[in-house]
Amino acid sequence: MREDIEKVIVSTDQIHEIVERLGKQLHDDYRDKNPIFICILKGAVIFMTDLIRAYDDLSEIEFMDVSSYGDAFESSGEVRIIKDLDVPVNGRHIVIVEDIIDTGRTLAALIKLLDSRGAASIKICSLLSKEAHRLINVHVDYIGVEVPDEFLVGYGLDYKNQYRNLPFIGVLKPKIYE
Ligand code: PRP
Ligand code: MN
Ligand code: MG
Numbered sequence: 001m002r003e004d005i006e007k008v009i010v011s012t013d014q015i016h017e018i019v020e021r022l023g024k025q026l027h028d029d030y031r032d033k034n035p036i037f038i039c040i041l042k043g044a045v046i047f048m049t050d051l052i053r054a055y056d057d058l059s060e061i062e063f064m065d066v067s068s069y070g071d072a073f074e075s076s077g078e079v080r081i082i083k084d085l086d087v088p089v090n091g092r093h094i095v096i097v098e099d100i101i102d103t104g105r106t107l108a109a110l111i112k113l114l115d116s117r118g119a120a121s122i123k124i125c126s127l128l129s130k131e132a133h134r135l136i137n138v139h140v141d142y143i144g145v146e147v148p149d150e151f152l153v154g155y156g157l158d159y160k161n162q163y164r165n166l167p168f169i170g171v172l173k174p175k176i177y178e
Helices: 012-029 045-055 105-116
Strands: 005-010 036-041 060-067 080-083 093-101 121-129 142-146 169-172
Touching: 005 012, 012 045, 012 121, 012 142, 036 045, 036 105, 045 093, 060 105, 093 105, 105 121
Parallel strands: 036 060, 036 093, 093 121, 121 142
Antiparallel strands: 005 169, 060 080
């Protein structure tokens, strides 16, 4: 698996520092608010599990699966809800947890949906942001790190559902997807 990686973009140590920083920031901001962390499957799973332990306070976790990419290399431009929430969110403080914001389509669609369900507040926490690829302008409240416009995998990010379990974020060798 690791021989398919050209270079490391965010190391395991850097990820750890980022997650600790974001967890502390969220802890300070959400004190006494009992937020719901909504993990966007599947990419955000790894980040979510580390983030909620860094948050270290009363909170709930829920999961949604919203896909825009499928197995294709480029975004299809469509956002499909594959798994919806099974709890009401009206009056609740929501933190949407994402691994990466690319075009912004997934998040724009999600914010609209959760807002229509009466959430008290909706904020976004994304480990990575690929600003160069943004098509829809979404405000991201908590960003781990800006990343270059390269094909990244690891720590939740996949290529054809593989490489999510790499403990760092790296660039995939072009020969893998060419
Ligand atoms: C990826 C990534 C984000 C989304 C970002 O998910 O995990 O959820 O795309 O892209 P966008 O900003 O252009 O909408 P993907 O749809 O590949 O599903 P996955 O998390 O199951 O891999
Ligand atoms: Mn995803
Ligand atoms: Mg994906």
